[in-house]
Amino acid sequence: MTLSLNQMEEARRAIDAPLFADLAGDAAVSFEFFPPKTAKMEETLWEAVQTLAPLAPRFVSVTYGAGGSTRERTHATVARIARETSIPAAAHLTCVDASRDEILDVARAYWEAGVRHIVALRGDSPQAGTRFQARPDGFANAASLVGGLKAVAPFEISVAAYPECHPDSPDVTADLDNLKAKIDAGANRAITQFFFSPEAFFRFRDAAAAAGISAEIVPGILPVSNVAQTRKFAGMCGASIPAWMDRLFEGLDDHPAARQLVAATIAAEMCRRLYAGDVRHFHFYTLNRAELSYAICHLLGKRPVETLKEEAA
Template sequence: MDDPRWLCVPALARAPAPSGTTAMRIDQLLGRGQPAISFEFFPPKTDAGFNQLLATVEELRPLEPSYVSVTYGAGGSTREKTVDLTVRIQRDLGIRSMAHLTCVGHTADELGGILDDLWAGGVRNVLALRGDPPAGAATFTKTEGGFAYADELAAFAAARHDFCVAVAGYPEGHPQCLNRTRDLENLKRKVDAGGRLVITQLFFDNAEFYRFRDEAERAGIKVPEVAGIMPITNVSQIKRFIGMCGAKIPHPLLTRLESLEQDPESVYRAGIDHATEQCADLLKQQVAGLHYYTLNKSKATADIAKRLNFDHAF
């Protein structure tokens, strides 16, 4: 599955290690009574795209993100690009960063090498993921000498260095797990293996998140859950995403968006309205953090922040 969120960048130069608070682990920030605000980016394919991305990160800097995360390419395709970009954001821009890492196509030795590079580069936060099956494959196949599930990578990363390891959660259930209770048992396994926070898949109905948070608590999952937010700015694009990740758009919202489809400005406004309402409600319900899937663009996230009058961020 070629989810464009996990697409890929040219190798980047390295610079001196960070000092002070940017070196902090994310779990040292959470639980201080303020929500963490974070932005997710994917490594661009070209030099021009890379420079544009750094400019986008700079545009969002005034929002003082708690951290910025960088995805790992579908099919394990962005090893150096993800490492270099994550290190560059941490070291050169002085913004705390988190690298996504997947088990796809890697042996444990290779994953160990990537974790060593991140650690040497000053990165202290890793999102441990299994990854999706490669395009055309229905199921995930473990690489020989690698890992079958994210809990194994979470344990491996936590043992390798003193990383803050994050893991993924699915408020509406993971698409390949037909039983929500089983899915939560698997999430608990990841947390028990070393996951210090959960970052969720995108969702559009907060009731799904609250139910997930309550069920996770009952299942004995005690770590903070950070809510994944994707502002809808394009109807066909969002339909493609939800087709891949299993999230649902509430019927009234979908009907409204479809009625506006020929008018991109109105779709944008409706998408920002919905995401702003979602975030305001989540903040009221004391969410541990808001994680924005930015798709490498600053405008939607900045517009939401402006309307929420962010002074919540660290």
């Protein structure tokens, strides 16, 4: 990656000064949740939404289970966020195990509920270990889904990107071609799958620009507190977990508070290095917990909007 003079100065300051000293607070953030299965999980989710809302996120998104298995719960969660908060809510939609008409009916229902932002994904096969198979009457891939959504309504659309290449892609070039097809079909931005090396993101950002992709690419950040769970996620999306990170969590199985501190430290340091490389937008995979994401946002200079208003007064 070639750094501008401003970026070099920022990188030098990040090295010479305390890592998070006096950041401008100019980073924009968004958060991802998954639909709750029980009343208790819904309470936990809503506590997370309310905790993170004062940081004025650009949007929050709600995931969609394989084969539409969470369709009703996703819709209910997104609709409640849209109805009860001022946060723009984005709903995930996939191509898995549904016809074009069924998917577009869901999209119309979102539009009628006031949802204007869709995260459009191909999705994974409901059967673990098998490759995605498009239905004959379904959307073949995310690019065709984006085109179908744009024909329904002028949705804002985010799509997925893979800094370390999607496991189903034959190579990096094909992966970038697929991303460009999604952007050309009408997507507004790409949100990356998680990664644990800032260099992986910078290389990907440069490669995307060289491939003619000019849309915003937002890094997806997963604060890790459960390495086994993260390893499972990583296997599904092509992310690599460095050996040093595994070693940092060794011996912490019975120390959840220490795990949280280690997780926050690792993710915050990576975000700081991304910030030094001129990244100003971050998307956090919260796993329906606010604490880690909130702490990292705070370190990046984000403050509750109410606090800022009070200080200005």
